[in-house]
Amino acid sequence: MAAETTTKSKGSTGEFTGDMDVNDNPPSKKDLEKVAELPVLDANGKPHTFRSLYTSDNNERSRTLVIFIRHFFCGICQEYLRSLSTSITPDALKSLPTPTNVVIIGCGQPDLIPMYIRETGCPYPIYADPSKKLYAQLGMIRTLSLGPKSPEYMQYSLPSTMLRGIYQSIKAGRGVFKGGDYWQVGGEFLFEDGQGDPKLLAVINNTRDHAEIPETRRQLGLDGAKPPLRKTFSSGIRRSSSQLQRKLSDRRKSWSRSRDRTEKSSPEGSMMEKVKEDKDGEEAGKRSSKDEVKTNGAAVAMNGSSSLAILGEASVESSRQISALSKFFLLPRLIPAPQALIRASRPERLDPAAAKVVGAYSGVLRDRVNYIAHLLHNGDSLYKYSVRCEKITKAAPLPVKARALGPTTLLAFLGCAMSIALFGLSIQQRDGMALLATILLSSLSTLVGFGSEWKLVLPKRASKRNVPLSDVVISYPNGAFLVIKCNEDVARALYWHPEECQYYRSTTIYRLISLIGTLVLMFGVICLGNAELPLQLGFAASYIILNAAYWIVAALPQQWNWDLRCYKKEMVHYDDTPLTNETFTTALWKAIAISGTTKWVRLAGIAPATDEWDLWLEEAKRQIEAHPCKLDEKTGKHMFPNWDPEKYLDKLLGPGDAEDFDLAQNSESMV
Numbered sequence: 228m229a230a231e232t233t234t235k236s237k238g239s240t241g242e243f244t245g246d247m248d249v250n251d252n253p254p255s256k257k258d259l260e261k262v263a264e265l266p267v268l269d270a271n272g273k274p275h276t277f278r279s280l281y282t283s284d285n286n287e288r289s290r291t292l293v294i295f296i297r298h299f300f301c302g303i304c305q306e307y308l309r310s311l312s313t314s315i316t317p318d319a320l321k322s323l324p325t326p327t328n329v330v331i332i333g334c335g336q337p338d339l340i341p342m343y344i345r346e347t348g349c350p351y352p353i354y355a356d357p358s359k360k361l362y363a364q365l366g367m368i369r370t371l372s373l374g375p376k377s378p379e380y381m382q383y384s385l386p387s388t389m390l391r392g393i394y395q396s397i398k399a400g401r402g403v404f405k406g407g408d409y410w411q412v413g414g415e416f417l418f419e420d421g422q423g424d425p426k427l428l429a430v431i432n433n434t435r436d437h438a439e440i441p442e443t444r445r446q447l448g449l450d451g452a453k454p455p456l457r458k459t460f461s462s463g464i465r466r467s468s469s470q471l472q473r474k475l476s477d478r479r480k481s482w483s484r485s486r487d488r489t490e491k492s493s494p495e496g497s498m499m500e501k502v503k504e505d506k507d508g509e510e511a512g513k514r515s516s517k518d519e520v521k522t523n524g525a526a527v528a529m530n531g532s533s534s535l536a537i538l539g540e541a542s543v544e545s546s547r548q549i550s551a552l553s554k555f556f557l558l559p560r561l562i563p564a565p566q567a568l569i570r571a572s573r574p575e576r577l578d579p580a581a582a583k584v585v586g587a588y589s590g591v592l593r594d595r596v597n598y599i600a601h602l603l604h605n606g607d608s609l610y611k612y613s614v615r616c617e618k619i620t621k622a623a624p625l626p627v628k629a630r631a632l633g634p635t636t637l638l639a640f641l642g643c644a645m646s647i648a649l650f651g652l653s654i655q656q657r658d659g660m661a662l663l664a665t666i667l668l669s670s671l672s673t674l675v676g677f678g679s680e681w682k683l684v685l686p687k688r689a690s691k692r693n694v695p696l697s698d699v700v701i702s703y704p705n706g707a708f709l710v711i712k713c714n715e716d717v718a719r720a721l722y723w724h725p726e727e728c729q730y731y732r733s734t735t736i737y738r739l740i741s742l743i744g745t746l747v748l749m750f751g752v753i754c755l756g757n758a759e760l761p762l763q764l765g766f767a768a769s770y771i772i773l774n775a776a777y778w779i780v781a782a783l784p785q786q787w788n789w790d791l792r793c794y795k796k797e798m799v800h801y802d803d804t805p806l807t808n809e810t811f812t813t814a815l816w817k818a819i820a821i822s823g824t825t826k827w828v829r830l831a832g833i834a835p836a837t838d839e840w841d842l843w844l845e846e847a848k849r850q851i852e853a854h855p856c857k858l859d860e861k862t863g864k865h866m867f868p869n870w871d872p873e874k875y876l877d878k879l880l881g882p883g884d885a886e887d888f889d890l891a892q893n894s895e896s897m898v
Contacts, residue, residue, distance in 0.1 A: 254364075262277055262364045263278040265361055267280070267354040268354060268355045268356075269355075271337070280293060280354070288326070290326070290417060290418065292327070292330070292415065292417050292443075293332065293415070293418065294311075294332070294437075295333075295365075295414050296413050297333070297412055298335050299339040299343050300392045300396045301392060302388035302389055302390075302391045302395075303434055304413075305346055305392070306382065307381075308349045310440055311349075311380070311440060312347065312348055314440045315440070316350070317351075319449060323448055323449070329351040330351060330352055332353075332354050332413075334356055335355055335407030336402075338402060338405055339355075340354075357407065365414065365416070367412060368412060368432070370410065371434065372434065374432070374434070378436075378439060398660055399659055400653070400662065402657070412436070542774065542777035542778045543562060543568070544567045546777070546781060548574060549629055549633075550629075550635045552628060552681060553639070555635075555639040556672065556676040557673050558640075558672065558673070559646060559670055559672060560672050561642045561645045562773070563774045565748055566748060568675040569748070573730060573737060576727070577683075578598055579598055579725070580596045582701050582704065583701070583832075584699060585700050585702070585827040586697065586700075586718070586723075587699065587710075587823070587826070588697070590826065590830050592830055597721060599685070599789075602786055603794060604617060605784075606703060609703055609705070609707035610705075611707060611807055612705075612706045612807050612808040612813070612814040613807045613808065614801070615707075615708075615709050615798075616711075616798075616799040616800075617712070618711075619712070619717050619721070619795070620717065620794070621716065621793065622794055623793050625793040627683050628682075628789075628790050630788055630790045634780040634788060638773075638777060638780055642672070642773060646665060648765075648769075649661070649665045649765055650669075653758075653762055656762060660759075661763075663754045664751050664752075664754035664758055668747075670747065671744055675740065677740065678736065679730070679732075683726055683727075684729045697713055697717070697718040698713065698822055699713065700831075702831060708814055708818035799865070800863060801817070801821060801856065802864050813872055813873060815828070815833065815872075819848075820847075820850075820851050820867050823851055825844045825847055825848045828844060839879040840879075843872070847872065850870045851868060
């Protein structure tokens with residue numbers, strides 16, 4: 228209640244940001260004549276003169292309280308009207324000796340009046356003055372000042388009130404820009420005796436300066452006692468409660484009508500009437516049950532779409548690292564289970580495969596094969612007891628990177644297309660919560676992608692000194708052998724040192740981005756759960772499609788996602804080497820023959836450390852020195868020495884012992 232002059236300062240932009248001198252005198256009759264014919268619009272856009280709001284047709288004595296509010300998304304004004312509607316009800320006004328009305332005028336577009344009525348529960352007529360001519364002529368100012376204290380009519384905190392207003396503006400969809408001038412404040416005027424001679428109740432000096440409810444009650448002639456606090460249930464609970472009350476009321480009315488008609492009817496007709504009413508009651512119950520089923524179905528759909536948004540973590544996790552290597556990872560898009568992208572730490576190395584890697588001549592030993600080397604040789608394709616020889620050379624000075632148009636890139640395009648489709652559908656359906664959910668969940672990939680962006684760094688030799696031959700032998704757990712012919716540069720990059728994931732952002736920045744990403748994900752899921760049913764179904768369909776696509780990509784060979792053109796791989800053909808062998812002993816002999824040495828066998832612990840196996844290895848060494856593998860010009864294959872390793876081992880150990888070793892070695896070589 229502003230009963231005295233206050234002081235406000237004017238900002239350089241012409242808007243009042245502090246305190247200024249405000250005249251609390253009511254407008255004169257001359258001023259009112261200027262504005263009496265100005266139009267205000269009802270919810271249908273129909274114009275009414277301002278005079279018609281406070282004058283009666285029969286010139287009877289009456290009073291009209293005209294309340295000017297701020298924009299239609301102002302949570303503070305909504306709080307004021309909720310408290311006013313609870314304390315000063317239409318029934319209370321009817322009890323007054325002088326007919327009294329209340330009229331609300333806002334500065335937004337009339338399209339939002341139905342929304343405003345739903346949000347505030349205001350029982351009084353609401354009009355709109357989008358031109359703000361009434362505001363200007365009646366001396367109402369423009370400011371964003373909050374004032375020195377919080378008024379009593381606000382039963383929510385200021386941040387909560389502001390967030391609710393933001394939520395309403397977003398939910399309004401295209402109506403977000405129709406709320407009105409955010410700087411404009413209002414006032415309260417009481418027109419008495421149905422004449423254009425108002426009594427000024429309050430000139431609002433800041434955004435929280437509406438007249439307090441007890442003072443307004445006193446001015447209207449109601450008691451001056453402090454009104455009871457209104458209940459602050461959520462809108463969703465209020466709607467559910469009112470729907471349930473309506474259903475119960477309908478049922479009570481139906482059975483009441485049946486009972487009344489039954490009592491008044493004759494004994495013969497009463498039975499037929501009762502049966503008929505029973506059927507009507509049953510049909511009403513069925514309709515109510517169907518409505519409940521539909522409501523429950525909609526709730527299930529909403530909860531299901533939110534759940535689908537966080538399912539499929541395993542499929543996303545399988546391609547997370549290679550996806551972050553591509554620039555398309557920054558593309559805003561929907562991703563199933565986006566929480567898989569948010570981790571407290573980032574991997575420093577790519578996952579190696581289980582195997583023993585040994586330098587045939589250098590003696591270097593590793594108990595795993597690096598990820599890129601395993602990928603390049605496709606080690607998973609080696610059969611049990613098979614032997615293969617490959618020659619690896621550096622083909623071009625290119626980095627190992629993600630394939631430009633690999634499966635993960637196609638997933639990025641698919642997710643982006645889903646985001647665009649849902650974005651357009653949200654605008655078309657005017658669903659602000661779905662629009663916000665689309666923006667938040669789609670921007671999460673860009674945010675996390677920025678923090679996870681990296682490049683693969685392979686180790687390089689710092690010097691060019693002469694080193695031993697760099698052939699490499701890989702012994703896999705299934706008893707298969709892979710012999711690689713390469714130089715030291717290739718061996719150093721692929722086999723002896725692990726690859727390094729070099730990130731563009733520091734760990735501190737990444738963790739901060741992960742924190743922000745977690746909040747974005749939480750708000751996105753909350754907004755998704757509050758979207759309308761058509762958009763809920765759209766999100767559900769999108770996540771089902773994306774989950775299926777991610778699982779398909781996870782099942783594809785990983786080689787399809789990588790660009791390994793910097794290395795050239797050639798198959799070196801030996802007699803029957805691609806085929807599986809019957810025993811581990813035969814596979815070991817062929818790997819020794821291809822490598823040309825037995826040194827690596829003892830170093831890697833491939834064979835048992837017994838005298839018999841020492842004799843077998845000595846004989847194998849003599850065989851490859853006397854009869855090295857030769858290239859057959861006709862077949863283009865290298866031929867193995869004519870020596871039977873199984874028969875010689877049987878001679879040393881006996882058939883039973885040799886067979887037992889094959890089984891033992893297969894389990895012992897599992898890393």
